[in-house]
Amino acid sequence: xxxxxxxxxxxxxxxxxxxxxxxxxxxxxxxxxxxxxxxxxxxxxxxxxxxxxxxxxxxxxxxxxxxxxxxxxxxxxxxxxxxxxxxxxxxxxxxxxxxxxxxxxxxx
Amino acid sequence: xxxxxxxxxxxxxxxxxxxxxxxxxxxxxxxxxxxxxxxxxxxxxxxxxxxxxxxxxxxxxxxxxxxxxxxxxxxxxxxxxxxxxxxxxxxxxxxxxxxxxxxxxxxxxxxxxxxxxxxxxxxxxxxxxxxxxxxxxxxxxxxxxxxxxxxxxxxxxxxxxxxxxxxxxxxxxxxxxxxxxxxxxxxxxxxxx
Numbered sequence: 001x002x003x004x005x006x007x008x009x010x011x012x013x014x015x016x017x018x019x020x021x022x023x024x025x026x027x028x029x030x031x032x033x034x035x036x037x038x039x040x041x042x043x044x045x046x047x048x049x050x051x052x053x054x055x056x057x058x059x060x061x062x063x064x065x066x067x068x069x070x071x072x073x074x075x076x077x078x079x080x081x082x083x084x085x086x087x088x089x090x091x092x093x094x095x096x097x098x099x100x101x102x103x104x105x106x107x108x
Numbered sequence: 109x110x111x112x113x114x115x116x117x118x119x120x121x122x123x124x125x126x127x128x129x130x131x132x133x134x135x136x137x138x139x140x141x142x143x144x145x146x147x148x149x150x151x152x153x154x155x156x157x158x159x160x161x162x163x164x165x166x167x168x169x170x171x172x173x174x175x176x177x178x179x180x181x182x183x184x185x186x187x188x189x190x191x192x193x194x195x196x197x198x199x200x201x202x203x204x205x206x207x208x209x210x211x212x213x214x215x216x217x218x219x220x221x222x223x224x225x226x227x228x229x230x231x232x233x234x235x236x237x238x239x240x241x242x243x244x245x246x247x248x249x250x251x252x253x254x255x256x257x258x259x260x261x262x263x264x265x266x267x268x269x270x271x272x273x274x275x276x277x278x279x280x281x282x283x284x285x286x287x288x289x290x291x292x293x294x295x296x297x298x299x300x301x
Contacts, residue, residue, distance in 0.1 A: 072171075075168070075171065076171035076172065076174060076175045077175055079164060079168045079169070079171045079172030079175065080171075080172045080173075080174075080175030080176050081172075082162045082164055082172060083162075083164055083169070083172040083173065083176065083191070083197065084176070085160060085162060085199070086162040086164065086197045086198075086199045086269070087187065087197075087280075087283070089160065089199055089201055089267060089269060090199070090256075090258065090269045090271065090280060091280060091281070091283050091284075093242070093258050093260050093267055093269060094244075094258070094277065094280055094281045095281065096242070096260070097231055097233065097242050097244060097258075098281060100233050100235060100240075100242060101231065101233070104233070
């Protein structure tokens with residue numbers, strides 16, 4: 001019984017209403033402002049990081065496209081030169097064949 | 109007739125029809141110059157003073173044709189038209205400084221591999237005076253030209269040309285050696301038109 005009484009007294013003492021210190025509201029407000037600023041900074045940093053990553057990716061993709069286009073251009077130019085060379089050889093051989101046939105038919 | 113017998117009969121009929129159809133489609137493609145034994149060509153190249161190797165087909169052929177500028181030139185425009193019908197262009201050419209640098213048996217081996225029954229010989233000249241052998245074959249594709257094969261063996265030069273597709277030999281022969289008007293150094297149209 002005595003023990004229960006002691007517990008009740010202790011609880012009442014512990015849960016007794018106390019007036020906050022005078023600068024409590026100010027301190028809470030100040031901390032809230034700081035937290036808001038920190039959150040805003042973090043958001044902006046995240047946005048900046050995302051933009052930077054986006055820029056890096058876009059730059060990489062553009063560079064890849066430019067390189068691929070240049071490669072395709074060079075490949076097409078080489079193919080064009082090869083094609084002309086192949087045609088020149090073919091035409092030369094056909095002309096030589098015609099000359100040989102003509103020579104034979106003329107009995108030269 | 110029992111169900112099993114009828115099923116077996118239908119299955120055999122279906123099998124025979126399938127076999128016949130696949131047989132019709134199984135007409136062998138002409139031998140491709142670039143698929144031939146590379147060892148012989150490598151041996152020629154090792155002894156040659158000048159080697160030309162051209163392998164153009166599909167997209168690469170279209171890209172190459174697209175790079176040929178034909179603006180305002182009749183001959184170049186004709187070449188572009190001719191190129192539009194081609195499937196592949198393969199050339200192997202070897203120039204030697206002196207005579208006797210290659211074995212005729214090696215040329216015969218290549219000729220044997222290339223000469224499938226689809227190719228019809230139209231020219232076969234063996235000039236004993238100059239030691240020059242020229243063979244021209246054409247590939248017929250349902251009464252239309254389907255390809256051209258040239259094998260030229262000269263004492264100091266060996267040339268193999270294989271063009272597959274709708275190539276007209278008279279169209280090709282009509283061009284000049286210089287193929288004027290073709291400018292592959294200028295930027296051509298990428299779409300191949």
